[in-house]
Amino acid sequence: MVNLGPLPLRGIAGWSRAGATGQALRMTKSIVRVIVSTALVAGSVGVAVPARAHAPAQRGELLALTPVSDLTTAQVSGFLKDAGVDSAAVRYGVRGYRVTYRTLTPQGALTTATGLFVLPLDGRHGRVDLVADMHGTMVDRDYAPSVGEDYGRLSPYLHASAGRAVAAPDYLGLGRGPGRHPYMDTASSVSAALDMLRATRTAARELGRPLSGDVYGTGFSQGGQVAMALGKALGQGADAHFRLKALAPVSGPYDLAGQEVPALFDGRVNDTSGVLYMSYWLTAQNRLHPLYRSTGEAFRAPYDRVVDGLLDGSHTEEEILGALPGNVKDLLTPGFYQRLQHPRGALLAAMRDNDHTCDWKPAVPVRLYTATGDTDVPIANTLSCVRQLAAHGKKAPVVDQGAVDHNGAFKKSGPQIVRLFDSVAGTA
Template identity: 70%
Template sequence: MENNNSKTCSNTPSSGGGRRGARRGLAVAVVIALAALGSAPAVAQQAGPADGGSRAAPTTGRGTLLAVTPVATLDRTDVGAFLASAGMDTGTVRYGVHAYRLTYRTLTPQGEPTTATGLFVLPRGGADRLDLVSDTHGTMVHRDYAPSVGEDFGRFAPYLHASAGRAVAAPDYLGLGMGPGPHPYMDTASSVTASLDMLRASRTAARELGHPLTGEVYASGFSQGGQVATALAKALDSGADRHFRLRALAPVSGPYDLRGAETPAMFDGRINDISAVFYMSYFLTAQNRLHPLYKDPSEFFREPYADIVESLFDTHHFEEDIIPALPGTLKELLTDEAYQDLQHPAGVLRDVLNAQDGQCDWKPEVPVRLYSSAGDRDVAIANSLNCAADFAAHGTRVPVIDQGTTDHNGTFMKSGPQIVRWFDTVAAAGRRHR
């Protein structure tokens, strides 16, 4: 609904079919790297439950690193070819990369202990102590699409930023990658928790791998991840962890305003119909596991969709399986009552939407840029404009970089290299003032 796949998405449905084939095509550049994992730096691997190990892991708290698993090594040419395969500007590529899957401790939405995984990427060169980019991905439905497992969309931004000389922490979120349980889609609070704990695990991994971090964090993310990045930045800015200092924020096409921008856009034609059906189905079924939206799916979904919609979003179905099984419009998907309620939310539904909003309701003390596109039919640009207005209300003027008629995924591809260059500028300015 909001952000890479219910208001935001990374593998956006409106971009067409053949997801698995397209992803394989985009991953051609990493085939050699995956075949040569033996060349990755040696790492002491603590076996954690998500990696099938039997060795007991430390029983400590949030962000505890349980396992470090090498997943790819690419030289500079490989990184450039991988990014170029998606039409991305490769002018910022300076280094090859080493990529690892981290398994770490975090919390469920209910506050219970669990584990999660994420992708940690280091440049093959550069400074001895590295700044850290937190990159949060967009909507994903299949757990194998997550950055630490999938070899395509979820790795573009991590490889882009790491090849420019920064370490990158890219959480899979709960229930994706090799983490247990279902994914609590668009539950902002638990996504921030998992992302913050990924930073903590990355700090430990970086030290063990011989590349300690400076503590400075550059936050970015796309679609769903744009909203998560903004919420994470808000938490870091308020002192969520003394080891990390927010340095800059540059999210792309986030669904920052579900009630005021994204949901209305699904009903007035600004959002592609297929995308609206996909995001809304994902959002409602995921949120119902956390909040009592309905007792039976038929209260929100028409037949025959009420009988299948929850099973479709179990993290084991691909988009090309889900989209043909659902109707083409929200009118065909939702009951008459749900169709009206979503346009005029009240009660629990209103509370659920409100809980995801408000992530721009603070005064940043660091540089911020919002990237979006007027041509985005998955996440309306009104989200970014409303976010900028919220920041302005707190006395901070934040520019919205409009990529014009570019579509949702194209906005990410165009914005990514621009963000890298802007982060370089911010970092250089910081060094001059020290």
């Protein structure tokens, strides 16, 4: 047994860990001891899964399966409790693996990505349902679910300990994937998520725990938006091996143009979160769309000289926020600040490209979770999603967690989503 020792828990990210008070939030500084068994490597699957001889590279191909965690029921309960998450739904221990697989860049070229695959240690050997779990904003690649033993594993461990397998993609450019993360590029996040489901199907078969094909979608903040878009893709037949059963996203930024970006200017989004989100979004989107010709066109000096480097995937939120000003107005040039308030052209298109995740009619139960106290992703985003779904004839109940902040919405919603999925599956 390899004892990784006590690992500090980091804060929950939504769009980020920046919270309603304008300060970076941290979860309880409790310690969880995670035991990773070297026997896993020598057991039913090796660290590497070689490709078939002479087979052409293809998206969704499983390249490697690496054991990363092995927790007892008590350890899972402690991990959740230390983070302030109700652990009543915990029934089993869990075992986690880093999945390395092929997927596509935003430009359509083959690349690799990683993600966390978690199985319940429930003693059964039949087919298991799958939760597709999408994480919130992360600026440091080492926070991603398959790498960091922190917030990114809360929801995967919660759902796996309730008896379902979990696929939690790191997304492109996070975890152990190459390049930089194309933040809020929903299309590539969905592509990477779909390909991880395919790789996970292979991994589950190799591990002797084949998947049933039933998929339950959830996600928090950025991940809430991705979960809705992934559900849309699955619902429209993106992969015949997977059947969407339910959707339960939390506090997703479903309406950038109509709600989230305007909220930066009317006080509904706190200053600290606004600075992190806008700097991350602009630098990432400018690699995909011609939003500005130089950083000096969008960002004030001296921030224009450092902002792109700060958001390269190797810096923590504390490092980034410590090097940037305290509000969006001081971050951006006056001209670009005005452009954001009245977006058009490529800027508006970049927002609207990501604002159609609720523009469809799901054939499965959908429940949206949010909080009136959220000053990272205001509740108006969820209400916009409800209206879009209703326009297609789909009524989606909203669970308002009340006066809690962004992170609080996640903590309260997770256990409720487990019970929802149990109900849909008939296991409640």
